[in-house]
Amino acid sequence: MSRLAAAPTVHDVAQLAGVSAGTVSKALNGRGQLREETRKRVQVAAEQLGFRANRLAKGLIEGRTYTVGVLTSDSFGRFTMPLMNGIEDSLGAGSVSTLLCDSRGDPLRERHYLAELLGRRVDGIFVTGRRADPRPSLGPLPVPVVYAMSRSEDPLDLSIVYDDVQGAGLATSHLLAVGRKRIAYVSGPARHLSTRLRQEGTERTLLAAGLSLPPARVLLGEWSESWGRSAAHLLLGSAERVDGIVCGSDQIARGVADELREAGVDVPGEVSLVGFDNWDVMVEASRPQLTTVEPNLKKLGQLAANRLLHAIDGGELGSGLVLLPCDLVLRQSSMPSGP
Amino acid sequence: MSRLAAAPTVHDVAQLAGVSAGTVSKALNGRGQLREETRKRVQVAAEQLGFRANRLAKGLIEGRTYTVGVLTSDSFGRFTMPLMNGIEDSLGAGSVSTLLCDSRGDPLRERHYLAELLGRRVDGIFVTGRRADPRPSLGPLPVPVVYAMSRSEDPLDLSIVYDDVQGAGLATSHLLAVGRKRIAYVSGPARHLSTRLRQEGTERTLLAAGLSLPPARVLLGEWSESWGRSAAHLLLGSAERVDGIVCGSDQIARGVADELREAGVDVPGEVSLVGFDNWDVMVEASRPQLTTVEPNLKKLGQLAANRLLHAIDGGELGSGLVLLPCDLVLRQSSMPSGP
DNA sequence: GTAACACCGGAAATCGATTTCCTGATTTTC
DNA sequence: GAAAATCAGGAAATCGATTTCCGGTGTTAC
Structure with missing residues (x-):
């Protein structure tokens, strides 16, 4: 694989298009008042350089990162997979990415990962695991937390599990x-x-x-x-x-x-x-x-993600235990008279 | 769950400790020349506020994010799991986090996620999937890419698979x-x-x-x-x-x-x-x-992560197909004379 | 012909942490 | 006691993208 040069910045695009950095930002984000011709020129220059806005810089300004953390105690096992799929379904639409952390059931490792996630200023956190048994709360955090397929011991936390x-x-x-x-x-x-x-x-x-x-x-x-x-x-x-x-x-x-x-x-x-x-x-x-x-783990993931996104957008997160109903799938093993 | 106030910054710590922002940074990172008393005072203030350096700001300066992307086509299936574990083993030591993206085998979705990862300025990317068959290369990128448990069609890419x-x-x-x-x-x-x-x-x-x-x-x-x-x-x-x-x-x-x-x-x-x-x-x-x-998928993941980390640190990534040997696990099904 | 106005786009501040440079203050040295 | 060296910590630049503010040009109105 050949390596490309370092990623281009607004300044590189600005130089190529013969405008200022601020104008590049406006042109690419459809803001400000620019001549259509200028906008086009910037877009062409950006395209040519393969420019892609640095999300870190954006995040620094916006105060949010469009990133959420997933803390799991279950080495991405069979139950976490469909859950993650549901979560991704809901997050993908808002182009929110997920940082996956596997504590492997070790509380020390979990604390380390939590610190890491907070340092990265994730917008929210999912906590999940293999076991349904109540687990210690992460405690009050600067970001919303949803316990999915996992219950927090603290009734002030929001826990979503299947019934x-x-x-x-x-x-x-x-x-x-x-x-x-x-x-x-x-x-x-x-x-x-x-x-x-x-x-x-x-x-x-x-x-x-x-x-x-x-x-x-x-x-x-x-x-x-x-x-x-x-x-x-x-x-x-x-x-x-x-x-x-x-x-x-x-x-x-x-x-x-x-x-x-x-x-x-x-x-x-x-x-x-x-x-x-x-x-x-x-x-x-x-x-x-x-x-x-x-x-219905996928649906559970979707619900958990929607609740988290809502809270990230300033809405109320809610608390307590939310039970999601299961469904029955009929096959031969139960039906004496045939399916 | 109760929500805490917004995360404190160096300035908050600086104000509390009665020093400048730059001094806070030096005190907390063991750099510069500070009196031991000052260093201590800053550390206490930071502790008190629960200060945690914003990795975005740090990443902006350092030019690296300590984040890698994992692009999988396999909804985190059974093969990806042990691989991810191996990857985490190697990355965890350097406190590198992983952004997990599941393209679900859809090339369009994959391109979208790739753009997302590059926008987030990940330091490197793993490409993996359920099928061992050769897959299209991502092409030349500004960051090193390792195809793990998956082969790129391009021999210039580095692909690591079991044999x-x-x-x-x-x-x-x-x-x-x-x-x-x-x-x-x-x-x-x-x-x-x-x-x-x-x-x-x-x-x-x-x-x-x-x-x-x-x-x-x-x-x-x-x-x-x-x-x-x-x-x-x-x-x-x-x-x-x-x-x-x-x-x-x-x-x-x-x-x-x-x-x-x-x-x-x-x-x-x-x-x-x-x-x-x-x-x-x-x-x-x-x-x-x-x-x-x-x-030996876990070992494969570790190897892939080590190669990627080496390339991130400026080393040579290498190319071509690397074959990792399998082991045989003996149980009853094969041994007529008993195990 | 001049005042008023819309229209473009640049300069500079901003986000948070780091780092370089630099200025006082203190200590050392002869 | 004066010059030199060391020390402590602040001011400001930096990373990259965004946004506010403002100045300059062109157009319209009276």
């Missing part, structure tokens, strides 16, 4: 709707908030329908296929047969599906299965393909 | 080493460079061992488990039985493993299997767990 309870409720309602009555819940570690919330959603929905979720039908372990297989094995071994399973993740659901199939249990004929996350790789490779809860 | 041929060679050698002789290659679409390179690596290694890779043992389809299952089914139906399979991805390998197991073929007893990518989710959930090729 685990409602999502699990959707899954459960669906199982009830296809005629299932003895529902089990197989999920991740009990210490994870997501696990508990999704259990709550499942349980509440069952209670509302006059059914229950007895402890024997709650199996908590890890977020892995291997645990899904073990849990399914346990369920098969118990006296009472279940006919529907709400899984805490698609990975778990797939493990359950594999184990049931290999044990000769028909899914969805005998047992209906619902996953959580709508992770394409799992959902599509599973046999049968998984009905699952879609957490 | 598909060598990686597949490793896999094949390993199969030979455990006594396999009739090797098949199951992989993704033929139009993908990766598919062809990995085939080449497999074939070359076989030829070097006096064996061959007949067309009947090359099955190209998609990068999915489902294709892996289909391909395994095809292999089972053919007259001649294979005893080793090099798979173009872990997803494919897992599909193959599932199909073989369900057909009653013992893996690794009768057939040895090697995947590619070392994608934890696939590798660990597979039964048996997959021996696979590790493309």
